Amino acid sequence: MPGTDGYSKQEARIREAIERVVSRNIAGLKTLEDIAMDFGATPKEVIYSRATTRLYHYTPTCEEVYRVPVVVVMSLVSRYYILDLAPGQSLVEYLTNQGFDVYLIDWGIPRAEHRHLTLDHYVGEVLPECLERVQEESGEPDVALVGYCLGGVLSMMHAALAQPDQVKALACFTTPVDTNGMRLYKAWAESENFDIDALVDKLGNIPGQMMDAVLQALRPLQKTANRMGLLNHVEDDQFVEAHYRFERWASDQIPMAGETAKQLFKDFLRDNKFLKNQMEIKGQRVDLTSIKVPFLHIAAQHDHIVPAAASRGVLGLIGSEDKEEVVLKGGHVSLVAGGNAVYRLWPKLAAWLSKRCT
């Protein structure tokens, strides 16, 4: 049994530990506050706006840029700032510094009034208008499209329907083309018990929380595991900061316009029409074989959202002669943002684009 000295020593140590934790947390909260504010920080200008969509033009940082502007097309289900997470952790900042003239299409957050928007609106109206605006702004007749996740699907649709010579090159990352490879979602879509029409009729748009739950269903325990990882690295400031940035983005899940959700659920997911060249935009059939421009697809080796089975095979669908598929280490998100992206995807993409944007 410890003596009085033992108790007072222990008391002092406990007090010291508590004071340390409190002071650390106050400083930590200050740091987190700062982190929360610095996403999407790469200097940019809104040059086109329609409903919730914004077209950003990132201020060039080089005196001499590649001739062809690069237009990044975001996914409909995630916030654009995963590609501009923080200074030094931003794909758009990297491309700008590599001498590209970079634009980004952010689809924004649909509201109740946007429940009737379909892919006709996104691919058939807004995307071509954005590209026209880029052509006006840059003075160049063609653009290079870069699509992330569902943004890749939208970009491919546009490239298949676009006038020849409007798209100079097309690069997509983690883009699903064959929904047979998305086992869980396919099972839900084929189930007679899941009524997407009733869901959209009741809710209008699919709420962000529901979209989050749908994504979480693919790795139900991952969030908890990530938090445990955070506890194991709680003294590593860089780790905590990176974790916080990703968590913040992941929890900022956006809703999906009801009619678009129906279209994606029925035509894309259940009937696999994109793969079968049966999707239609404004009455025009999307035939992927009519894509003849240089094409790059980058898949992530550990992607659980768009697994290799859902994205592999894309090269066989398109008509380009200059086409390439690369599988890089990483997951669906870590492929485009974070420490690994800096070494893998970003230089690969920049090198590929540099040869095709002159």
Add this chain to the structure above:
Amino acid sequence: MSDDRSERLLEPMRMWREWYQKSEKQWSEMLTDIMADEKFGKSFGHLFQEWLHAQHMISELIGQQLATLNMPSRADMLDVRDRLGEVDDGLGQLTAEIAQLRRMLTTKSVVEAPAQPRPAVKRTRKPAKSEAPQSETGQSAPDGGDVKH
């Protein structure tokens, strides 16, 4: 001595967390398999429809009670959010138009006073010869190379 003891006390928790992290993928896959099962889908589908119905009823009921108390419901708050969104869209539109006007004015002033330097960047960049082969494969990642097909 007591430091060692506290370290020992903390170890099992860390070990458990590490085990959880390592085995998470297998457990998650198992759960996903269950969710992909037809039987699960059937009962989940029923539950989901019932939940939708219940959610609708409860929202209406609570909305009515909140209105009696002269308090805003979730629907009212979402309405406010939508209105803010509309304002934000309007601002976006204005910003885009100002950018376009500024560009037109710059172009006009360049035409009227050709001696002034043109602010646009040169679009003549070419990939550096030494840069291309190196960046084609990317800088080498810290923990190994990439898989290429």
